[in-house]
Amino acid sequence: MTTVVNVSGVGKTYASGHCALRSVDLDIQRGEIFALLGPNGAGKTTLISIICGIVNASAGTVSVGDLDIVNDFRKVRGQIGLVPQELSTDGFESVWSTVKFSRGLFGKAPNPAYLEQILRQLSLWDKRHARIMELSGGMKRRVMIAKALSHEPDVLFLDEPTAGVDVELRRDMWEMVRGLRERGVTIILTTHYIEEAEEMADRIGVISKGEIILVEEKHALMDKLGQKQLRLQLQQPLTALPVDLGDLPLTLADEGRELIFHFDTQSEHTGIAEVLRRLDQHGIDYKDLQSRQRSLEEIFVSLASDSRAVKNTAANEGVAV
Numbered sequence: 001m002t003t004v005v006n007v008s009g010v011g012k013t014y015a016s017g018h019c020a021l022r023s024v025d026l027d028i029q030r031g032e033i034f035a036l037l038g039p040n041g042a043g044k045t046t047l048i049s050i051i052c053g054i055v056n057a058s059a060g061t062v063s064v065g066d067l068d069i070v071n072d073f074r075k076v077r078g079q080i081g082l083v084p085q086e087l088s089t090d091g092f093e094s095v096w097s098t099v100k101f102s103r104g105l106f107g108k109a110p111n112p113a114y115l116e117q118i119l120r121q122l123s124l125w126d127k128r129h130a131r132i133m134e135l136s137g138g139m140k141r142r143v144m145i146a147k148a149l150s151h152e153p154d155v156l157f158l159d160e161p162t163a164g165v166d167v168e169l170r171r172d173m174w175e176m177v178r179g180l181r182e183r184g185v186t187i188i189l190t191t192h193y194i195e196e197a198e199e200m201a202d203r204i205g206v207i208s209k210g211e212i213i214l215v216e217e218k219h220a221l222m223d224k225l226g227q228k229q230l231r232l233q234l235q236q237p238l239t240a241l242p243v244d245l246g247d248l249p250l251t252l253a254d255e256g257r258e259l260i261f262h263f264d265t266q267s268e269h270t271g272i273a274e275v276l277r278r279l280d281q282h283g284i285d286y287k288d289l290q291s292r293q294r295s296l297e298e299i300f301v302s303l304a305s306d307s308r309a310v311k312n313t314a315a316n317e318g319v320a321v
């Protein structure tokens with residue numbers, strides 16, 4: 001694995017005095033799909049805008065393919081494609097001339113065959129003569145992707161690629177992004193949609209309040225934190241758990257109508273048989289039971305609150321974090 005993007009100690013304080021990023025370190029590997037997850041205002045757009053040279057960092061350094069983004073700005077920009085969150089393009093131009101113009105901006109020689117290939121891939125070939133203003137929102141978003149790919153970048157940034165697009169188009173986009181990765185393009189995407197990261201990413205980074213709180217290979221993250229739950233719908237609601245069952249990791253939910261048992265998918269014995277036996281001994285009957293893995297959404301929520309808890313504890317103890 002080689003590192004294609006290196007972010008080292010990057011901080012950003014806007015002119016308003018707002019600190020959007022605090023000493024972020026991050027390495028992106030060549031050929032991976034990396035998803036940057038985080039709530040509104042976490043600093044995702046700020047981080048990718050710094051890497052793409054649109055926003056200046058207040059501290060730290062960024063290199064892309066061993067080139068410094070400040071000293072080698074033009075060369076770096078040529079290696080990067082950015083699909084911004086906001087759709088911004090001239091509505092009177094045709095799809096074809098928009099994409100052709102974009103390629104020219106990077107000083108690349110014309111290559112109609114390549115542009116045809118990306119427009120076909122994005123299902124825009126039939127619309128190549130249409131003016132942008134005549135396209136649907138989803139098509140406009142695909143034009144933005146075609147523009148970002150027009151100069152054959154090695155690294156593609158997608159800022160909330162599927163915000164506001166329908167389920168079908170979202171799936172098409174995921175398919176297309178995977179196709180790009182197969183052609184060797186490194187993809188960095190920001191998203192609020194946990195299912196998007198879960199579906200697509202090789203690795204996931206979680207950012208919260210301007211700090212990267214976790215970077216992990218997706219499957220390892222799911223295995224490590226993806227506890228399974230066994231949920232039992234009880235015949236009779238319980239007001240409290242019997243004291244004798246206090247040694248089991250059980251919680252009552254849904255006003256006592258549901259019992260939840262957490263177990264570790266990694267361990268040899270899940271403990272399910274014992275739980276069911278002990279419930280039986282206590283005469284606790286259930287009408288239904290299901291088991292399911294924690295989603296990344298739940299993992300993310302618990303990570304964000306864990307990191308807050310760590311900070312609060314450290315702050316209360318006077319520890320610098």
Ligand SMILES: Nc1ncnc2c1ncn2[C@@H]1O[C@H](COP(=O)(O)OP(=O)(O)OP(=O)(O)O)[C@@H](O)[C@H]1O
Binds near residue numbers: 019041
């Ligand atoms: N130009 C700016 N001037 C001042 N503050 C800014 C500016 N741009 C962003 N911010 C602030 O920096 C913080 C991080 O914003 P950013 O857009 O990076 O978050 P985000 O994670 O991309 O959020 P979202 O998911 O809503 O797009 C926010 O509090 C935002 O209000």
